[in-house]
Amino acid sequence: MKVKGRSKKVGNRLSFRLVKDNISRKIMIVCTSIIFLLFISFVVLLVLKSNLVISKYSIKELLFSSFWEPENHKYGFFSATFGTFIVTVFSMIMAIPISILAAVYIAEYSPNKLRRYLSSFIDVLAGIPSVVFGLCMLLGFVPIFSVLLKKWFQIETTGMCLFTASITLTVMVFPIIVSLTVESLRALPVELREISLSLGSTKWQMIKKTLFKAAGPGIISAILLGFGRALGETMAVAMVIGSKNNIPTSLFASGQTLPSLIISSFGEMMSVPEEQSALIFVALTLFVLVTVSNIIAKVVNNKLKKRWRY
Amino acid sequence: MRYLEEKIVKILMICSILAVLGSLLFILFITISRGWISINENPGIIFTTPGPRYLLGGEGGFFHAIAGSLYMVVPSTIISLILACLIALFLQSEYSSKRISEIIRLFIDILWGTPSIIYGLFVLTILISFHRRGCLLAGIVALIFLELPIITRYVDESISSTPKELKEIAYSMGLTRVEVSKIILKYSSSGIIAGSLIGLGRAFGDAASIIFTTGAASTMPKGLLSSCTALPVVIFQQANSFYPSVRDHAYAAAFILIIIILILSITSRLLQKKFSKYTVGD
Amino acid sequence: MQENNGIVIRNLNIYYKNNSKNDFTALHNINLDIPKNQITAIMGPSGSGKTTLLKSLNRLHSINNGVKVNGQVIIDGEDIYHPMHLLPELRRKVGLISQKPIPLPTSIYENVAYGPKIHNRLNRKESDAIVEKTLKKVNLWEEVKERLNQPAADLSVGQQQRLSIARAISINPDILLCDEITSALDPISSEKVEHLLLSLKEEYTIVLVSHMLRQVKRLGDYVIFLYMGKVIEQGNMGELFNSPRNKITQQYIKGVIS
Secondary structure, X not given: OOOEOOOOOOOHHHXXXXXXXXXXXXXXXXXXXXHHHHHHHHHHHHHHHHHHHHHHOOHHHHHHOOOEEHHHOEEOOHHHHHHHHHHHHHHHHHHHHHHHHHHHHHHXXXXXXXXXXXXXXXXXXXXXXXXXXXXXXXXXXXXXXXXXXXXXXXXXXXXXXXHHHHHHHHHHHHHHHHHHHHHHHHOOOHHHHHHHHHOXXXXXXXXXXXXXXXXXXXXXXXXXXXXXXXXXXXXXXHHHOOOOOOOOOOOOOOOOOHHHHHHHOHHHHOOOHHHHHHHHHHHHHHHHHHHHHHHHHHHHHHHHHHHHOO | OHHHHHHHHHHHHHHHHHHHHHHHHHHHHHHHHHHHHHHHHOHHHHOOOOOOOHHXXXXXXXXXXXXXXXXXXXXHHHHHHHHXXXXXXXXXXXXXXXXXXXXXXXXXXXXXXXXXXXXXXXXXXHHHHOOOOOOHHHHHHHHHHHHHHHHHHHHHXXXXXXXXXXXXXXXXXXXXXXXXXXXXXXXXXXXXXXXXXXXXXXXXXXXXXXXXXXXXXXXOOXXXXXXXXXXXXXXXXXXXXXXXXXXXXXXXXXXXXXXXXXXXXXXXXXXXXXXXXHOOOO | OOOOOOEEEEEEEEEEOOOOOOOEEEEEEEEEEEOOOOEEEEEOOOOOOHHHHHHHOOOHHHHOOOEEEEEEEEEOOEEOOOOOOOHXXXXXXXXXXXXXXXXXXXXXXXXXXXXXXHHOXXXXXXXXXXXXXXXXHOOOHHHHHHHOOOEHHHOOHHHHHHHHHHHHHOOOOOEEEEEOOOOOOOHHHHHHHHHXXXXXXXOOEEXXXXXXXXXXXXXXXXXXXXXXXXXXXXXXXXXXXXXXXXXXXXXXXXXXXO
């Protein structure tokens, strides 16, 4: 059958609208490619700028030596990497069980009204800036803590130590993990609970065996989000960790994390190109760490989602 | 046996929730009470700019930081909101293929997860290569970096959750893609507003991205290329001071900051309610 | 067949691209002639491709990724799948009313005036006239004339659905596609909507998807029976219901398969 393909005449108004449509699409493409370009230039710049220090010293020396003495041209920041690791892991060990239990209480045990208040309260608290956490821990917790340590364990510290930093991070990630976990638990269908309970399990068994599995991807991504936040947190940690560039001997010794190293060396950084480059290499390391953990999180989340299909 | 387990778990839960609430209330209580005391003693510090020896216990207040925060946060939020809407619309199926959208979303997630200090350093290295000192404009740029992925994610999520039928009826009236996009933006306005207020709050509270880039001035910001400072930066500097009076100022600044954040999150809730009246409720 | 000014469908195939290798074929080789100014009812069990067929008539599935179409759909002597065809122009002629009433996020007035304002430059007086005329056509004017500026989401579901119809006919389409438009409504509202459709068929060609046999009997002039993506039988309502030729159609009408 022979037919025409196109309307005979396009009205003025319609063609004007189509032009507008086309232009707006082009603007969108430009904006989106700006993001791409920024991201690429971002990585390229970090790599280029850290090239100076990499070409002078071996990467191995930079990553695994723990002498950060810019005045003697030594830029090993292993102590900071180690400190980051310890502080993050320790804070996650404390934060995960506490916040998941608290989230279960809010989502499953508390009455409706209380639940609404609690979760909106915690949502609001998720927005507290990290400097405020740092400030309160530094001026409210550190002095008391150092006195207590001295009294009970005869440990002499200033109170500015890895432990305080971990506690600060723990408190900071509470709202993140709790609110996301509550959200993913509440998103589960009621039937799921009913089925499990009608088989005669106790409430906790139901939560443990059914809900945790069904909400698994959500809970894990909540944890990983908290982990990422703890890994990259700068200000609060820099305020309470004491900023000493040596391998910490105990949890109650001062230390350094990658971000706090950048902050505390900032003053000198503008003047000496070599140190500037070394610090940018530190930032690059941090960026790689965080990005790799983010990508792992995404992959794990996708896998779990496929497996459990909720 | 299993009833015992139930009981133990319940006790543990209550302990955990007390720990969570207790620690957060501790932070809130300390900031608000100490900040209130310090402001009550000397309300002038909010409205005066610092004197010459301010960080050494000298005269003055931190009004320059409040102004600096506002000058940086408001423009950067507006710019990132506009960019975020355009990008989120581009991610819809009419404009790009599924593959491309997925890649872009991955990039946005990576940018979201990047610690803000790295943005700060990035902008700083650009500044250095242009032989410039920190300035208001650089601070705005750093904050756009910080906010753009956050707001884009929220806008994208709320656009994607508009009902498919809305798009269908809009298209079946013979609208072009932009015209449909406008309707969709309006329909998801409550989510968009919530997202941009969250971005706004993050930008207000973030020190790491602007501590390098604004030049930490102790004067009022004068123009786009003059140095300035922001509330969280000032708190960071004051908290490390040896002078108790300066540390008290840190509490006062933290008090102001927390009040701003609380107001923002409460308005976001109220606005969401107001804007959701045009959409079909559940 | 050319004098038929309705919709002519020739050799239409529609595939959905799955993530796996083989595509899912939603519609096989459809050939249909939909008559003008009548109500054509498409019936069939769920999953038989009714909605896909309906939406292929104004190319709505092109807003989703991964749909492949070949064949011809001819409206007004023009192949709407021709690459040069302008979608907004097509969709102005072919309106859709969806299953769930979705008001645009504005007032009642703006919901009706939105389409006309986009397609033509109108002053206040003209758009007032269109709104009043259209709302009267769907018997909604008396109910809402006092509160035209309130959010459309405040209306009841039945009123919202009639508003959707008003919105669809406000731009004077030639064809109205109705996708199970009563399934979200209570019986009384459904009845009102059905009456409305019967009164509208003098002006518009209506294509209706329904899985309710009784509704098809009440409304349909011409009936198409779809099963597993194929047209099993088509014909005038009386013929098809009283003397179905195909076995599957017989079974469906008796309620053996659903």
